[in-house]
Amino acid sequence: MTDWVIETHNLTKIYQMGNIEVRALDGIDIQIERGSVISIMGPSGSGKSTLMNLLGCLDRPTGGDYILDGIHVGKMKDDELADVRNRKVGFVFQSFNLLPRQTSMANVELPMRYAGIIKGRREKAAQALQAVGLADRMTHKPTELSGGQQQRVAIARALVNDPAIIMADEPTGNLDSKSGKEIMELILNLNKTKGTTIIIVTHDPVVAEQTQRIIRLIDGKVLAEDGIA
16 A cells, blocks of 8 residues: 555635636645655746745645644634644745844754754754754854755755755755755655655756656646656
8 A cells, every 4th residue: 555645635825816717726636655755836926926825834725624643724714734744844945044143053042942853852853954064053153054055954944853854945046056966856856865755846847857756737737747757
């Protein structure tokens, strides 16, 4: 029996723009196997960002079902959704989203602070930074780091609570080609060594072709799914 970490059934998201109803997602049915690496692609307005927000528990669907790691999250209240998001999802963003006045260590500790974890917090943050090759940058602030190093801090932060999935939104979008290649190698290696499920939202076909599946969206629907590896 396949171990799905994500299942959606007829997932919809409707926005009301005055008298106009915009169906950002229109009946999405997807299953994502635990430990897999997938990418989500599509043109602007296809629903990629909306789907990422729903899968990452940043928003709730208008209709349909969403099951994350065995938990039905679609109808949860805001505080319940926030708790699941903090425990089950790690985020990596194009713009890094680091606190500029905090050290690498403090930035990585943030998810544990939100989760109320006190014991061993510093040690876990240090281990996460070591895992991404930043053992010598723990006390540095974002302005003292390169773009690639900042993204490594963001990946360490995403990993530190051992989430069921990592959502990466254009993780190489603000990096030069060399740094972007290194970040993709790091993400893929984390999947191989830790078995973390990775979901990458990207416009870049070079990034997408390194994943095991590509889910292509258009007009809020799944247009096609391609198996890469």
